Amino acid sequence: MFKRRSARLLVALIAVIAPVVAGTPALAQDTTFNPAAGGATSDRVAASTPAILTPGCGYLIYSFAVQKFVSANLSQSDYPLQASATDAGPWERFCLVKVSGLNGDWAILSQANNKYVSARADLPNHPLQARAQNVGSFEKFYIRQLISGQYSFLSGAGGDFVSARADLPTYPLHARGAEEGAWERFYIGLN
Missing domain, CATH: 4.10.910 (30s ribosomal protein s13; domain 2)
Structure with a gap:
């Protein structure tokens, strides 16, 4: 026995x-990213967040602070990333591309316009924009797993954390956070 x-x-x-x-x-x-499945939105999103990120497309990024999906806003110039979408559509889908170099280096590709996300270190507050054709230093991010399926993004260009302003949800995401607070926490899921 x-x-x-x-x-x-x-x-x-x-x-x-x-x-x-x-x-x-x-x-x-079930690793499907489905916030409409019942319960509190952040709980539903966290439950469908992969334990280990793998390169691929169809990823959705959800702001912990704003409680909205991150979008590449194609209706504005330079296509800023904003945590402003209640539902996930074509503008909210991203590819995660493993970049050579450090173990945690990733590039984020917007599936809406097929451009890489840049943390514009050459502009004040380093706004995130889906505008680059190739991966350079502005397009590299270190994705760090936190507790409860949450992740933070550290910009390879300026070394700051990506923030979604809870007080200004239509404001573009910026790589300006000195530390990982609520504004710097995101869920990443597949759909």
């Missing part, structure tokens, strides 16, 4: 560990 229990425990442990070792998320079956 002891051997049978040990064998079942070993099989269960391998089922959880093997995907992590292989580099894929060890999640419950």
